[in-house]
Amino acid sequence: MSRNLPVRRAVVAWLAVTAIVVALAAALLGRDGALVALVASLAAALPFLIHTYLRYRDLKRLAARLDAVLHGERELAFERMGEGELAILASELDKMVLRLTLTADDLARERQQLADALADISHQLKTPLTALSLTTELVRKDLVRRGDCPAGVERLRHIEQLEVHVQELVATLLRLARLDAGALQFAHAPVAVAELVERAAAPLAIAYDLADVTLTYDIEDGCSFTGDIAWTAEALGNILKNCLEATPAGGTVTVRAREDLIACRITVEDTGPGIAEEDLPHIFERFYCGRRPEDTADAQEEPSEGTSSAVNPAGVGIGLSLARALISAQGGTLTAENVRDTDGAPAGARFSITFFKDIAV
Secondary structure: OOOOHHHHHHHHHHHHHHHHHHHHHHHHHHHHHHHHHHHHHHHHHHHHHHHHHHHHHHHHHHHHHHHHHHOOOOOOOHHHHOOOHHHHHHHHHHHHHHHHHHHHHHHHHHHHHHHHHHHHHHHHHHHHHHHHHHHHHHHHHHHHHHOOOHHHHHHHHHHHHHHHHHHHHHHHHHHHHHHHOOOOOOOOEEEEHHHHHHHHHHHHHHHHHHOOOEEEEEEOOOOEEEEOHHHHHHHHHHHHHHHHHHOOOOOEEEEEEEEOOOEEEEEEEEOOOOOOOOOHHHOOOOOOOOOOOOOOHHHHHOOOOOOOEOOEOOOOOOHHHHHHHHHHOOOEEEEEEEEEOOOOOEEEEEEEEEEEOOOOO
């Protein structure tokens, strides 16, 4: 209460008035008159001080209850505030907390229903996809043995590639559903960035070689953060795959990592066409499909970051969305921007991952 500015001002004003009254009483009535005036002033101020103390005590209790709501407590008893304007305020806050609780429960229920629906659809797709994949493989092998239909064999190989991408899409949907439902468990352990990058890049090594894209590293010695290496590797792998698909033959994808007193920072840069400006605000949105750049003829031949293509049906906007969700769930951030050349034109894309350190206050 003593730290409250209005109370301090009221006390100062009361002291000033008391001093003036006591001085006048001393001048007119002498020492006894001054003493009587001082006692009367104290008696008059005492009810105000008691009332103010009780009022701020109730406000402190109300603030503590609201703080409990912010920390997840649901059952609160504002009705014990008594009568008066504070009781009215407490009643309105009680109604607000109840409404927010019901809204949060509805949102959680809808989120769970969506996650369950995605999981059910993904599971239902697995069986026919597996059957389709096996049938396609058998037909292709039969045509290879006959040797009279090379064009058909090539088409079947392409179909098999598409089937693999669709299976990856289904697996990603399952992960997103589990993440939405809060069913994923994340470890909280030291993660060496060098090991993380190696684990994320290993499944893509052959794809990088076939695409004639070079993957380079610039990782600071001892660079690390606290998190889950398995799920972070999957997130980083999605970013590396996205960069691979957007980088032309002969290009380069570079992974850099630095650690300072505040955070561990990992960046992935490619030498592709970059991200279309209209796509940048939406590139991490789920199921968002970027558009091909249309400003040059060359740009029309190469997909921008995150776009779908004939060989990349998985580019339906969930790979990067999953990557951000996995990183955010560990307290990190993932952002995207374009790398600019000296003329200011896009010269590739840059994805930045930041894991902040726990700083004791």
